Amino acid sequence: MGRRRAPELYRAPFPLYALQVDPSTGLLIAAGGGGAAKTGIKNGVHFLQLEQINGRLSASLLHSHDTETRATMNLALAGNILAAGQDAHCQLLRFQTHQQKGKTKVEKAGSKEQGPRQRKGAAPVEKKPGAETHQEGIELSVENLKAVQTDFSPDPFQKVVCFNHDNTLLATGGTDGYVRIWKVPSLEKVLEFRAHEGEIEDLALGPDGKLVTVGWDLKASVWQKDQLVTQLHWQENGPTFSNTPYRYQACRFGHVPDQPTRLRLFTVQIPHKRLRQPPPCYLTAWDGSTFLPLRTKSCGHEVISCLSVRCDSGGLTGCGVPGGAREVVWSEALKTTLHECCRTGLQNSEHFIVCCSESGTFLGLGTVTGSVAIYIAFSLQRLYYMREAHGIVVTDVAFLPEKGRGPELLGFHETALFSVAVDSRCQLHLLPSRRSVPVWLLLLLCVGLIVMTILLLQSVFPGFL
Numbered sequence: 001m002g003r004r005r006a007p008e009l010y011r012a013p014f015p016l017y018a019l020q021v022d023p024s025t026g027l028l029i030a031a032g033g034g035g036a037a038k039t040g041i042k043n044g045v046h047f048l049q050l051e052q053i054n055g056r057l058s059a060s061l062l063h064s065h066d067t068e069t070r071a072t073m074n075l076a077l078a079g080n081i082l083a084a085g086q087d088a089h090c091q092l093l094r095f096q097t098h099q100q101k102g103k104t105k106v107e108k109a110g111s112k113e114q115g116p117r118q119r120k121g122a123a124p125v126e127k128k129p130g131a132e133t134h135q136e137g138i139e140l141s142v143e144n145l146k147a148v149q150t151d152f153s154p155d156p157f158q159k160v161v162c163f164n165h166d167n168t169l170l171a172t173g174g175t176d177g178y179v180r181i182w183k184v185p186s187l188e189k190v191l192e193f194r195a196h197e198g199e200i201e202d203l204a205l206g207p208d209g210k211l212v213t214v215g216w217d218l219k220a221s222v223w224q225k226d227q228l229v230t231q232l233h234w235q236e237n238g239p240t241f242s243n244t245p246y247r248y249q250a251c252r253f254g255h256v257p258d259q260p261t262r263l264r265l266f267t268v269q270i271p272h273k274r275l276r277q278p279p280p281c282y283l284t285a286w287d288g289s290t291f292l293p294l295r296t297k298s299c300g301h302e303v304i305s306c307l308s309v310r311c312d313s314g315g316l317t318g319c320g321v322p323g324g325a326r327e328v329v330w331s332e333a334l335k336t337t338l339h340e341c342c343r344t345g346l347q348n349s350e351h352f353i354v355c356c357s358e359s360g361t362f363l364g365l366g367t368v369t370g371s372v373a374i375y376i377a378f379s380l381q382r383l384y385y386m387r388e389a390h391g392i393v394v395t396d397v398a399f400l401p402e403k404g405r406g407p408e409l410l411g412f413h414e415t416a417l418f419s420v421a422v423d424s425r426c427q428l429h430l431l432p433s434r435r436s437v438p439v440w441l442l443l444l445l446c447v448g449l450i451v452m453t454i455l456l457l458q459s460v461f462p463g464f465l
Contacts, residue, residue: 006372006389006427009059009418010048014041016395016420018075020082023401025097026050026409027140028059028418030426031084032395033071043067045084047095047140048426050400050409057409057416057428063140065093074160078167081145081185088156090172092145092185100139146187151176159200165207173200179213179223193226202250206263206288214248218272222291230291234269234284237293244279245272253288254356254363254377263288264377266356266363268299283363283380297380302367355397355417362431364417366394372419372429384431390421 009028016032028050033043044066048059070086077083082093150158151174158174169190170182177198181191195203196215203213211223212232220232235246246269256262265286271279280298287294355364356377363375370390374383400406400416410416417429 004386006386006419006429007056008425009057009428010046010061010426012044012046012424012426014043014071015422015424016426017071017073017422018084019396019398019418019420019426020075020077021398021401021418022077022080023404023406026405027062027095027097028426029075029077029082030420031067031072031075032420032422032424033067035071036069036087043069043071045072045082045093045142047142049138050405052409052411055411057411057430059426062138063095063142065142067091074158076161076163076170078163078184081167083161083163083170085150085158085161085172088149088151088158088174089147090150090158090161090170090182090187091147092187094143094145094185095140096143097138097140100137145185148182148187148189150174150180150182151178153177160202162203162205164205164209169205171203171205171211173203173213175199177215179203179211191226193223195221195223201248202252204251204253204265206253212251212253212265214251214267216247218245218247220248220251220267232267232286232291232293234267234282234293234296239282239296239298244275246270246282247272249281252356255360256288257360257378264294264360265291266377283365283375285377285380295380299365299373299375300367302369302371355399362399362415362417364397364399364419364429366397366419366421368393370394370421370423372397372417372427374415374417374429374431384417384429386429389419389427389429390423390425392421392423394419394421396420 010030012030012032014033016030018031020029021027022029026049028048029045030048031045034041035043044064046061047063049062050057050059067086072084072086074085075082080095082095084091084093149156150172153174153176155175158172160173162171163169163184164171168184170184172180172182173195177194177196177200179193179195179200180189182189195213196217196219198216201214201216203211205211209224210229212220213223214220222229222231232248249268249270251265251267254264254266256264265288267284267286269282269284278301280301282296283299284296285294286292356362360377363377365373365375370388370392371386372389372394373385375381376383397417397419400410400418412433413430414433415431418426419429420426
């Protein structure tokens with residue numbers, strides 16, 4: 001019997017690195033590309049319309065935005081504005097949907113069970129940058145806003161971007177170790193400070209203005225503007241190995257279920273060096289106000305790459321570049337190189353991307369070997385695991401929002417997780433609703449148990465009553 005496969009929603013003509021879901025419109029936004037190399041592989045941002053068809057979630061290409069010579073490696077979403085990390089720059093994009101007067105029928109890009117479907121004999125139509133793609137009465141247009149250079153190292157590269165809680169500010173981090181804060185949408189720089197010696201691997205902005213950064217210097221720091229508040233101390237308190245230094249790979253905030261004013265910080269820790277006997281990687285939950293560790297769990301022996309916690313309330317969204325990846329030439333040689341990398345250099349631990357559901361109930365993880373998992377955020381217990389769903393590096397994951405069109409699209413499932421990888425595929429991972437016993441049935445069972453106990457005692461000890 002063959003290995004169980006996750007449904008493929010969409011396959012792009014380029015490797016995918018970043019993923020966002022717009023809750024109001026139900027748009028799935030996937031971005032990537034082949035970079036500046038002249039290989040014929042394009043760079044772009046694809047806007048996919050999600051819909052339920054015959055009880056199955058499907059995705060159709062609504063609009064393809066050409067980013068010319070720059071691949072988009074990370075994304076953050078604030079309303080209808082996207083912040084796209086492209087090389088050493090951050091490009092703001094504004095998208096808008098409108099009702100189309102004359103409906104134009106287009107084919108589906110993919111479905112829950114199958115990959116992209118194409119009409120026989122139909123030649124692809126080339127679209128110029130800014131051209132609009134129409135589907136079922138909806139049209140979408142994308143406008144390039146401001147762009148700014150956000151990293152100034154000798155090999156400049158923006159690795160992470162995220163908005164603050166009210167979407168008025170944007171934070172970026174890259175290979176030069178500096179955090180830079182920008183106004184939205186003018187991209188006027190308001191703050192700049194060195195957060196780490198070496199590359200910034202990830203950062204997260206909380207609603208109270210606190211900023212958490214993690215870097216290659218093995219540190220995780222909490223900042224209030226440019227003032228250091230505290231540092232996280234996991235190695236001193238967690239299950240560590242004396243001769244195995246760990247570094248923080250990713251960080252994201254998430255809400256505490258049923259307590260919307262409280263936050264949890266989630267981080268992933270990976271061994272800093274490769275070992276012949278690979279130690280495990282860890283997922284840790286921290287108190288969002290005191291920044292003390294609450295619980296930590298092992299999440300396997302595959303290499304962790306980045307943490308992406310998505311939450312629609314603002315200030316909790318963002319995307320980092322997995323494993324410090326740069327733009328990649330998409331070719332068979334790339335596939336061979338990545339598979340060899342996974343087989344040899346990255347086999348020591350699990351390479352994870354993590355995202356948090358809107359309510360803070362679930363965490364989604366992706367690995368360098370292509371596996372995808374869903375965890376309970378409170379207990380860090382694993383509920384779902386799809387081994388080698390992609391078979392190659394998972395670059396981003398995102399939950400279907402629980403507001404807007406989310407419940408309509410979710411159907412009878414408890415949650416839905418999307419994953420993208422450098423194999424150019426977007427896959428769907430559904431968590432069935434966990435059945436619960438109604439209270440009335442529990443009460444009825446209790447009453448029945450009491451009656452049976454009394455009858456049993458009466459038969460064994462006549463005159464008991």
